Amino acid sequence: MRITTRLAHSHSSVNTSEQKAQNQIKTPEDSIQYVLLPSNARKRYKKLLASQPSLEEESENSGYNKFVDGKDKSLGIIVSGIAYNYLLENFDGGEIPFPFIKISQYPLPKKMIEKLCDECNEIMVIEEGYPLIEESISGLLGRGIKVRGRFDGSIPRDGELNPNIVAQALGLETLQSNPVSDIIVGRPPSLCDGCPHADTFRAINEAMAEHSKGRNFSDIGCYTLGALPPYQSINSCVDMGASITMAKGAADAGLLPSISVIGDSTFTHSGITGLLDAVNDKSPITIFILDNYTTAMTGGQFSPANGRIEEICKGVGVEAEHIRIIEPLKKNHNDNVRIIKEEVAYNGVSVIIPRRECVVTLTQKSKEKKKAKQ
Amino acid sequence: MKKDIIIAGVGGQGIVSIAAVIGYASVEVGLFLKQSEVHGMSQRGGEVYSHFRLSDKEIASDLIPHGKADLIISVEPMEALRYMPMLNSEGWVITNTTPFINIPNYPEVEKVISEIKKYTRNITVDADKIAKVLKSPKSANIVILGCASPYLGLEYGKLENAIKLLFGRKGEDVVNANLAALKAGREYKNK
Numbered sequence: 245m246r247i248t249t250r251l252a253h254s255h256s257s258v259n260t261s262e263q264k265a266q267n268q269i270k271t272p273e274d275s276i277q278y279v280l281l282p283s284n285a286r287k288r289y290k291k292l293l294a295s296q297p298s299l300e301e302e303s304e305n306s307g308y309n310k311f312v313d314g315k316d317k318s319l320g321i322i323v324s325g326i327a328y329n330y331l332l333e334n335f336d337g338g339e340i341p342f343p344f345i346k347i348s349q350y351p352l353p354k355k356m357i358e359k360l361c362d363e364c365n366e367i368m369v370i371e372e373g374y375p376l377i378e379e380s381i382s383g384l385l386g387r388g389i390k391v392r393g394r395f396d397g398s399i400p401r402d403g404e405l406n407p408n409i410v411a412q413a414l415g416l417e418t419l420q421s422n423p424v425s426d427i428i429v430g431r432p433p434s435l436c437d438g439c440p441h442a443d444t445f446r447a448i449n450e451a452m453a454e455h456s457k458g459r460n461f462s463d464i465g466c467y468t469l470g471a472l473p474p475y476q477s478i479n480s481c482v483d484m485g486a487s488i489t490m491a492k493g494a495a496d497a498g499l500l501p502s503i504s505v506i507g508d509s510t511f512t513h514s515g516i517t518g519l520l521d522a523v524n525d526k527s528p529i530t531i532f533i534l535d536n537y538t539t540a541m542t543g544g545q546f547s548p549a550n551g552r553i554e555e556i557c558k559g560v561g562v563e564a565e566h567i568r569i570i571e572p573l574k575k576n577h578n579d580n581v582r583i584i585k586e587e588v589a590y591n592g593v594s595v596i597i598p599r600r601e602c603v604v605t606l607t608q609k610s611k612e613k614k615k616a617k618q
Numbered sequence: 619m620k621k622d623i624i625i626a627g628v629g630g631q632g633i634v635s636i637a638a639v640i641g642y643a644s645v646e647v648g649l650f651l652k653q654s655e656v657h658g659m660s661q662r663g664g665e666v667y668s669h670f671r672l673s674d675k676e677i678a679s680d681l682i683p684h685g686k687a688d689l690i691i692s693v694e695p696m697e698a699l700r701y702m703p704m705l706n707s708e709g710w711v712i713t714n715t716t717p718f719i720n721i722p723n724y725p726e727v728e729k730v731i732s733e734i735k736k737y738t739r740n741i742t743v744d745a746d747k748i749a750k751v752l753k754s755p756k757s758a759n760i761v762i763l764g765c766a767s768p769y770l771g772l773e774y775g776k777l778e779n780a781i782k783l784l785f786g787r788k789g790e791d792v793v794n795a796n797l798a799a800l801k802a803g804r805e806y807k808n809k
Binding site: 250254257326329330418419420422423425431432434469615 | 628629641644645650651652654655656662663664665675676677678679680681683684685686696697699700702703704706720721723724725726729730733737789
């Protein structure tokens with residue numbers, strides 16, 4: 245399934261039917277088929293290649309990929325996913341005048357695409373996100389027919405599609421719309437009022453002020469907003485766990501000090517391995533594990549290491565005296581800055597755990613308590 | 619019957635709840651609907667919108683094309699103004715007048731309101747004030763929905779059912795507060 249942002253953020257009513265029974269539990273007949281030893285992997289790859297013709301056959305005939313004829317052969321359209329919804333919208337959900345193929349299954353149905361090319365003067369590919377189909381068919385065809393889409397600029401090379409972009413690409417008239425008022429300003433997301441991360445970033449910024457910028461490697465969570473004003477505290481967010489490993493890499497390469505910021509639940513997801521690596525190499529980094537007792541960004545779910553973060557760090561080998569707990573509050577600011585400076589100066593792995601509950605879950609809980617009392 | 623609605627506001631103002639009430643009501647009467655919005659980290663104090671489409675026929679696009687929205691329902695005035703390019707020439711804008719100022723460069727509120735009033739089909743209401751009078755300050759979003767209720771093409775009673783369904787698990791008090799907010803918004807509109 246090729247998930248795109250808009251698809252992931254859309255809801256609709258659905259038709260329900262009776263639930264299918266769960267599949268029976270069955271282990272593979274060939275007991276080493278999932279053991280990818282090189283000798284086995286070579287065998288499996290041959291098998292995969294051998295299944296390709298039947299997959300291609302399936303793709304032409306399963307009914308998921310549809311060739312729909314149209315009267316106007318000046319253009320043939322290849323469309324997939326949510327882009328199909330936008331195409332249809334431009335014809336009021338009715339008949340589309342051009343022949344088109346709706347792609348819903350891979351591999352691409354080569355025969356269908358060749359038929360479309362035989363019949364039409366030009367091909368246009370409309371797909372959300374990266375132009376995967378467009379790129380694939382240029383190799384598939386090799387016959388000099390003009391393919392329009394994201395590569396030739398008929399559709400912008402980047403960014404999300406919408407019905408208006410599809411209308412423009414097809415040369416359909418789009419409506420005149422109201423102008424954008426020039427008094428409107430942007431409203432970027434920000435940390436909540438009273439968020440513990442805000443106090444942590446203020447303390448980090450002050451403690452690190454004596455060093456040049458660009459040393460704080462972070463991760464994905466609410467605290468990624470620490471990249472924006474007024475904090476501008478963090479300098480990276482790549483993938484879960486990349487905070488600790490990138491700080492380690494930077495420190496090993498000579499960027500001293502290097503620090504890292506990771507949330508409590510991201511730490512359990514993929515921070516522990518990086519921490520172990522840093523401990524083994526005695527890399528001089530300071531790691532902030534922001535403990536707000538929850539997985540805040542996704543709505544306050546359980547955080548898997550709740551109450552055990554220090555124990556995990558000790559177990560991985562961080563020295564007990566370099567595991568420091570701070571409470572990120574304004575009144576503790578000076579103490580917190582001092583503690584951060586001490587640990588940043590330490591020539592080894594330090595973990596600082598700024599610990600205070602997320603204000604959103606705290607408010608929810610206090611409401612529930614109030615209610616229980618009533 | 620077809621209604622294309624932009625629901626707008628700032629993260630935390632209850633945009634998703636407005637969408638959910640209209641959604642439940644639409645499902646109850648058997649309409650097709652499509653809804654698309656932003657949520658997650660992007661909502662924390664940032665601009666939030668929902669594209670909400672309902673129709674008695676199958677709906678193609680998840681996004682409303684520019685210039686095609688029948689309604690803008692906004693819990694915040696500048697956010698209402700932001701989506702004006704989405705509105706069609708016959709469309710209504712229904713907005714709260716209480717600004718949510720969490721940025722240093724928020725424009726003058728009077729200017730924002732007068733820009734909105736350039737569109738003749740507008741309803742501006744101080745929903746925060748009405749919600750405070752009702753002693754339920756968090757239901758300003760449902761007050762706005764009440765103001766918009768005559769334009770939705772849905773029976774009022776279906777919206778009430780939807781509120782009962784949506785807020786039911788939060789207890790009777792929350793349900794009643796939101797029903798009162800819906801009614802107050804509806805009455806404001808009829809005044």
